[in-house]
Amino acid sequence: MSEKKRRGVGGKIILALTLLFFYFPIFYIILFSFNDSRSLTKFSGFSLRWYEKMFADSTMMEAVFYTVAIALIATLVSTVVGTVTAIGLSKSSRVLTAFVERVNDLPVMNPDIVTAISLLMFFSVLSVRKGFLTMLLAHIMFCIPYVMLSVTPKLRSLDPNLIDAAMDLGATPLQALTRVIVPQIRPGIVSGALIAFTMSFDDFVISYFTTGNGVNNISILVYTMSKRVNPSINALSTIVILLITVTLGIVNIVPILRERKGKKKS
Amino acid sequence: MKQFRSMTYPYVLWISVMIVAPMLLIVLYAFTTSGNDVLTFQFTLENFKRFVTDSVFLAVLWRSLYIAVVTTVICILLGYPIAYAIAQLGDRGNTIMILLITMPTWVNMLVRTYAWMGILQDEGVLNGFLGLLGIGPVPMIHTSFAVILGMVYNFIPFMILQIHTSLAKMDKNLLDAANDLGADPAHAFLRVTLPLSLPGVISGITLVFLPAVSSFFIPKLLGGGQYVLVGNIIESQFLTSGDWNFGSAISMIMAIIIMISMYLTRKADVSVASNGKE
Numbered sequence: 001m002s003e004k005k006r007r008g009v010g011g012k013i014i015l016a017l018t019l020l021f022f023y024f025p026i027f028y029i030i031l032f033s034f035n036d037s038r039s040l041t042k043f044s045g046f047s048l049r050w051y052e053k054m055f056a057d058s059t060m061m062e063a064v065f066y067t068v069a070i071a072l073i074a075t076l077v078s079t080v081v082g083t084v085t086a087i088g089l090s091k092s093s094r095v096l097t098a099f100v101e102r103v104n105d106l107p108v109m110n111p112d113i114v115t116a117i118s119l120l121m122f123f124s125v126l127s128v129r130k131g132f133l134t135m136l137l138a139h140i141m142f143c144i145p146y147v148m149l150s151v152t153p154k155l156r157s158l159d160p161n162l163i164d165a166a167m168d169l170g171a172t173p174l175q176a177l178t179r180v181i182v183p184q185i186r187p188g189i190v191s192g193a194l195i196a197f198t199m200s201f202d203d204f205v206i207s208y209f210t211t212g213n214g215v216n217n218i219s220i221l222v223y224t225m226s227k228r229v230n231p232s233i234n235a236l237s238t239i240v241i242l243l244i245t246v247t248l249g250i251v252n253i254v255p256i257l258r259e260r261k262g263k264k265k266s
Numbered sequence: 267m268k269q270f271r272s273m274t275y276p277y278v279l280w281i282s283v284m285i286v287a288p289m290l291l292i293v294l295y296a297f298t299t300s301g302n303d304v305l306t307f308q309f310t311l312e313n314f315k316r317f318v319t320d321s322v323f324l325a326v327l328w329r330s331l332y333i334a335v336v337t338t339v340i341c342i343l344l345g346y347p348i349a350y351a352i353a354q355l356g357d358r359g360n361t362i363m364i365l366l367i368t369m370p371t372w373v374n375m376l377v378r379t380y381a382w383m384g385i386l387q388d389e390g391v392l393n394g395f396l397g398l399l400g401i402g403p404v405p406m407i408h409t410s411f412a413v414i415l416g417m418v419y420n421f422i423p424f425m426i427l428q429i430h431t432s433l434a435k436m437d438k439n440l441l442d443a444a445n446d447l448g449a450d451p452a453h454a455f456l457r458v459t460l461p462l463s464l465p466g467v468i469s470g471i472t473l474v475f476l477p478a479v480s481s482f483f484i485p486k487l488l489g490g491g492q493y494v495l496v497g498n499i500i501e502s503q504f505l506t507s508g509d510w511n512f513g514s515a516i517s518m519i520m521a522i523i524i525m526i527s528m529y530l531t532r533k534a535d536v537s538v539a540s541n542g543k544e
Contacts, residue, residue: 011351015363018348022370025381025419028391032384040384041391081277088273096274103281106289111480111524113497114517117504118288121295121514141284144277163270173269202374204483209504222376223483226383237377244372252365 033234050235060236067217071200074139079193082147090155104145116209130212138210139200147192154188295514313515330496334478337417341474342467345425353433371423379416379487386412408490416488417478425470432466468535472528496520
C-alpha cells in the first residue's frame with residue numbers, strides 16, 4: 001500500500017468516527033422516541049405512545065406554535081429591515097456605517113446570557129409585561145445583525161454606479177431598488193433569512209430570559225421538562241430534528257443538484 | 267442618494283433603543299446599590315468587591331475558565347485532524363462532509379445536549395458498552411467529564427469549520443514546492459500547512475471559548491443541579507434571587523474576561539500573520 005493510500009484510510013477512519021460522534025446522540029433520541037417504556041436507557045419495544053402523548057399535551061403544542069410563529073415573524077421582519085438597512089448603509093457615511101456595525105457586533109460577539117439579561121432588565125424597567133411580544137422583539141433584535149452580515153458583502157461586490165444607471169434610464173428610486181439591486185443580492189438575502197430562521201427557531205438563552213406569562217418555546221420546554229424523565233421530549237425533539245433537517249437539507253441540496261443539472265446540459 | 271441614506275434611520279433608532287440602552291443598563295446596575303428608584307442612583311463598587319472577595323464565587327469563576335480552556339484545547343486537538351482529513355477529500359467529498367458536519371448544528375442545542383443525558387447514565391448505552399469490555403459502570407453523568415463532553419459536542423463544529431476554511435484556501439502548490447525543495451511530508455506540514463492554518467485555529471478558539479465560558483444549560487443538564495458555573499450564578503441572580511445589581515456586575519466581569527481573551531487571541535493572530543510574511 002502506498003503511503004498516500006494509507007493516509008487516505010487513516011483520514012476515512014477519522015471521518016467515520018466523527019460522523020458517529022455527531023449523529024449517534026441524534027439517532028439515539030429518535031430511537032427512544034419510539035420506546036415502549038419510560039426508560040431513557042433500555043429499549044423495550046416499538047410504540048407511538050409518546051407521540052400520542054405529545055399531540056395531546058397542550059403546553060407542548062403551544063410551544064411548537066410559539067416557536068414557529070416567532071421564527072416566521074422574526075425572519076420576515078429581520079430580513080426586510082436588515083436588507084433595507086444594509087442597502088441604505090452602502091450609500092451612507094463611514095461614521096454611520098461604523099457605528100451600526102459596532103453596535104451590531106454587541107449581540108453577535110457578547111455571550112447570549114449578557115444580551116439576555118440586558119433585555120430582561122430593559123423590559124422590566126419600562127414595565128413591559130414579558131411574554132410573546134417581548135420574546136418576538138428580542139428575536140428580531142438578534143436576527144437583524146445576521147441578515148446584514150450576509151447581505152452586506154453582496155452589496156459591496158455590486159457596481160456602485162448601478163443605481164445611477166437605473167435612474168438615468170428612468171427608474172424611480174424604488175424601482176431601482178426592487179428591480180435592480182434586490183435581484184442582484186438575492187442569494188445574500190436568502191441565506192440571511194435562513195440564518196435568521198434557524199437562529200430564532202433554535203434560540204434558548206435569550207428566549208428564556210425575555211419570555212413570561214406562560215409563553216414557552218420548544219427550547220424552554222425541553223429545559224424545564226428535562227429535570228424529570230419525560231419521553232414526550234424525545235418525540236418532540238424528533239419532530240424538531242426532522243423539520244430542521246428536511247427544510248435545510250432541501251435548501252442546501254437543491255442548489256447542488258441544480259448546478260449539476262446545469263453542468264450536464266452545458 | 268438621500269432617499270437611500272434615510273433608509274438607515276429607523277434601524278439606527280431601533281439599535282439605540284434595543285441594543286445600546288439595555289447594554290448601558292447592565293453597566294448602570296453593576297455600579298449602583300440595590301433598591302434604587304429609577305432616578306436616584308447610589309454609585310458603588312460593592313457588587314464587584316462582593317464577587318472578588320468571596321472564595322465561593324471565585325472558585326466558580328476558576329472552574330468556568332478551567333472547563334472552557336479544557337474544552338477549547340480538546341476542540342483544537344480533535345478538530346484539527348478532522349478538518350485536515352476533510353481537506354484531503356475531493357471537491358465533492360468536501361462539500362458533503364461540510365454539509366454533514368453543519369447539519370447537526372442546525373438541531374437545537376438543548377435537544378442535542380438532552381440526548382447525552384440518556385447516553386451518559388450509569389445504566390446507559392455508553393456504560394453498557396464499557397460493561398461488555400469488562401469495565402465499569404463508570405459514573406459519567408453529573409461529572410466534569412459530562413459537562414466537557416457536552417461542550418465539545420456542541421462547539422467543535424465551529425472549530426472544524428474555521429480550520430477547514432483556512433486549509434481549503436491554502437495554495438496546494440506550496441506543498442509541491444516544499445517537496446521539490448527537499449522537505450519530507452512531516453517537515454512540509456510543520457513549516458507550510460500548520461502556520462498557514464493557524465488563523466483558522468485562532469478564530470476557532472474564540473468561537474469555542476466564548477460560548478463555553480458563558481454556557482449555563484450544559485452544566486445544568488449534564489452536570490446536575492449542584493454543578494455551578496458562572497452562567498448559572500448569573501441565571502440565579504436574575505431569575506431566583508432577583509439581585510440585578512450583583513448579577514450585572516458578574517456579567518460585566520465575564521464580558522471583560524471574554525474581551526481580554528479575544529484581544530489576546532487577535533494579537534496572536536496578527537503576530538502569526540506577520541510571521542508568515544517574513
